[in-house]
Amino acid sequence: MKPIWHFVGLILVVMGGVILTAGLWSLWVKPLGPPKVLSSLHPELWWGGFMILAGAAFLVFNRRSRVE
């Protein structure tokens, strides 16, 4: 069976992707709601990107491992 780390990687990539998309949408299409404190830092962009990278690392490092 696939190890838990595979699923952790998958969910981080998917959620990070949604968060990054939300950030890009707010930036380029239209704001999604009233501005938050420190919104000028665009945390959704770098945190979403960070989640994608972390998730990808989990997927890559566990791509061949199996739990018997």
Added chain:
Amino acid sequence: MQAIGLTPFDWVIILVYFAFVLGIGFYLKRFTRSDEDFFLAGRRNSAWVAGLAFLSANLGALELMGMAGNTFKYGMYVAHFYWIGAVPAMVFLGIYMMPFYYSSRIKSIPGYLKLRFDEKTRVLNGFSFAAMTLLVSGINLYAMALVLHTFLGWNWDVSMWVSALTVAVYVTMSGLLSAIFTEIIQFFLIWFGLFLVSVLGIIEIGSWDEIFARLPEGFARLWSNSGDPTQNGMLITWGGIVLGLGFVLSFGYWTTDFLVVQRAFSARNLRTARLTPLLASFFKMAVPFLVILSGLIALALSRDPASGFQLMSDGGKVNYDSALPMLISRYLPPGLAGLGVTALLAGFMAGQAGNISAFNTVWTYDIYRSVFNKKASPQHLLWMGRAATVAGIFLSVGTAYWAKSMPTIMDYMQAIFSWVNAPLFATMLLGMFVKWITPNGAFWGLIAGMGSSFAMYLGVKFQWIPMKLITLSSVSSDMAANFWRAWWAWLICFLATILISLFTRKKPESELVGLVKGLTPRVIDEGIPWFKRPAFYAVLSLLVLIALNIAFW
């Protein structure tokens, strides 16, 4: 008033979470063939998997929000729950107790009581644990619905039923394995979803030092104001913290509560099982940087009128639990707000799954097979485990509706652990380390400990006895009373067990091999490099603990 508004992106995040946990349940079902697969996850987990699950089983959303709120109320003192109130007990479990638990191949904590003492002690503990677990599970469900209704405006019944049925589906399919998988996913969601709140809080306030500079005097320290109870928000002395929280409540919970210890039983071998609580202790020590820090940030912001930050209030009374949701609302934009809400939701649901997977094991092995059907086959037990999962969920929902009709039930939750776990720790300690403790001594000692704890609780609640008799101080709080009551219950159980054992029949030593110190071969980690030995991690964990306590003295 709703604290957090959600956009379609936030809803997508929440739906992704539900799809994942259900998908994992379906995926793991094909690997759940035997009763050992269902109840102990096939005993195939690594120390990392078991360790993170061990910690996450305790890292519920109620705890995250409650502890952030308590920090707003009491300051750094709350970090005692994570450091002295957890780490020494986790180290003790890993180094001294796990060899007895794991080597005897038991499936539950009551199972150990059966081997070491007798059937009646096992059944007593099995029933009290099952009742406690269902009560906690129901109250957890009620609290979740209340939180979602208060902060998000969600329908009370819909949010409760949807989450309860989701948990029922994935735990019924693959038991402890799916509970552990979702607990680990919850761990990552909590860190990714909530740590950003602390980071942004530090950026807004300016620095770590500036946060502490804005706190009221005494709120930034752990021990230096613990000599006089009037000088700290919790109204408790260092004696109550060390004896009540650091010793009895902490050891009682972390070493005997099957909800957490079950995760270590799922480890693939003894060394891995011993490493489970030791690795978890490092993560436990890190949790204050998520929870306590956000509580301190909320407090620092609320003391600055220019920040515009304040907690929610219900009928003029400050809602301290709103500290974390209000910070999520302040900092997290669309998408990230959904992640923050999902982290809380995952915390509630994983807590529910943890309680139910512990309940179905104790019900199946320690009550059903022990009392009702001694000859049940492994396949029948597997079926019973699944049936107990569904029944447990419905009983939890019933308890949640009961809690809704009687909100004061929440007040009892803190006290429940000192009724069941504190005396049980005395029984376990004596059972594992003193070979002449008898079955009748253990049984009646346990009854005396549980009964006295309950009587002290009622006595103080209805003012039959003054609180200062329990807390040894004229100034004290309910929290202080909990700590001290746990200590007295432990002491009564400890002394009663010894006294009764002196006059009752002992078990033959041949039946105690592998269960008691002195009759069990010592665990020697020969041939294992020093950096892979449990003792190394135990020493390292204690050194970090000491450093943290000195840093915030």
